Amino acid sequence: MVKRIYYMDVMRSILMLLGIVLHASNVFAPTANWAISDTETSSFFDYLRLSISSFRMPTFFIISGFFCYLTLIRYGAKKFARVRLERILIPVISIALTFNILEHLVLSDYQGVNDSLSPLLTTDYWLSEQWVGHLWFLINLILYFFVAIIVFIIARKPLSLLVDKIHLLIKASPYYWCILLLPLVTYLTDFASYNIPEAINPPFKLVSSYVLFHYISFFVFGLYLATSDKLIKEFTKFRAFPFIALTASLVYLNIVGEDTSGFISKSIARYLDALQSWSLANICFILFSTFFNKDSKLFRYLSDASYSIYLFHHLLVIAFGILLIPLNLPIGVKFIILISSVGLVALSLHHFGVLRLSVARYLFNGKKLT
Structure with missing residues (x-):
């Protein structure tokens, strides 16, 4: 098992803060x-939001899987479930019943909706x-954690044997094969999601x-990454290949375009x-491990x-927007004012509220x- 690594905390923090941008x-x-929109727009902001979206949450879920494995091994399933559920479920409920309801009311007033309370009931x-x-x-994390706990309890030993075999397979394979095969796994899981029968979908859909x-x-890759120091060192070692793969894919999509007229072109x-x-996730790990591992x-x-x-x-982005x-x-200028004011107010709420009031912190x- 690998030790806790400083740069992952920093990287996770930056990824969270990029949510404001x-x-x-x-x-x-x-x-x-989106919920609100200025009458004056610029394609620059489309490129900015799409660029951030392409790597932000994928990298975040790798980190989440990584820490999930470490804490499961350290605390065991029972304590892990209690600590993680408190850390995630309590804030979700608290924000849903306060900030998200207020956001609904603010947007309803902005959009001229007369009866904004009825939908909440x-x-x-x-x-x-x-x-x-x-x-x-x-919500994703809660579901992933739940599955991870079940697997940890009922299939820990056979899973360890499988991980050992995968280690040997990867060790014998060129690094670039991993970067080329991982997107295929993502493509296949996406394909599966498109073909889930409507009949087996739950009556509620969070x-x-x-x-x-x-x-x-x-997330699963993050779990796997945490099983070996050698793996994390390999994933953070500077190589040209992820940069080449990124450039090649961007060039192809810009020249050919995301043609959706046929199955093959759509799949590509x-x-x-x-x-x-x-x-991009690989590049994030390389850069943060190089410059922020302290x-x-x-x-x-x-x-x-x-x-x-x-x-x-x-809520603050919507209100200030x-x-x-x-x-x-x-x-x-509006954009700079918006991210600055939102960041400052949110940080103040944390510093003067969450850090100083035990009820707010919980x-x-x-x-x-403590």
Whole structure:
């Protein structure tokens, strides 16, 4: 089992904070079709949000799988379930009942909806994705953790043997084969999600089957990555191949385009999309392990604060965005004001609220002050 690695905490924090940039970009992106939108838009913000989306959550789920394995081994299934559920489920419920409801009311008022309270009193609202919003990835994590716990309990030994065999297979294979095969796994899980019979879908749907299947390959890879120091060293070793794979896929998609007229062309485009995500995730690991693999008070504070900031930021982006849209300012200036104000207010809520009030720390971080 590998030891805890400092740069992963930093990388996870940065990925969480990029949520502010991503959602603020939606306000000014012409094709975002988001909750709110400025009348003046720029294609720059489409490129920005799509670029961030291509690597942010894939890399995040690799890190989540990595830490899931470490904590499962360290605490065992029972304590892991209690600690992780408190850390994730309590903040999800707290945000859903406060910030997300307030967000619903703010948007309803902005859109001129007369009766904004009635939807909150229906089962349709609470048994669907409507209340989840930007917390969808936490629902994913809860489900992934649940499956990981079950597998850990009932199939730990045979799974260990399988992992050992995979180690030997990878050791005997060129590195680039892994980067080329991983997108194929993602493509296959995506394909499976498209073909789930409607009859076996649950009556409630807190997260889409596509999202659930799409990110599971990244999470499982993170689990696997945590089984060996050699693996993590290989994944963070500087190589030209992920950069070459990324460049080649971008060139192909820009020249040929994501043609959806036939099965083969559509499959190639989706495989290359997945190849971009895996290549960028690999590049993130390389860069962060090279430049941020050290302990510091700033990084520890950032790691702790980023969770709160992500939980709080979505409502703030919408609220500040509504205030900024009517102003006669260049959209670049609006964008900078938006991300700065959202970041500052969210950080203040964490620093002066979550860190200092034990009730707030438990409700919004799932932690008790010691």
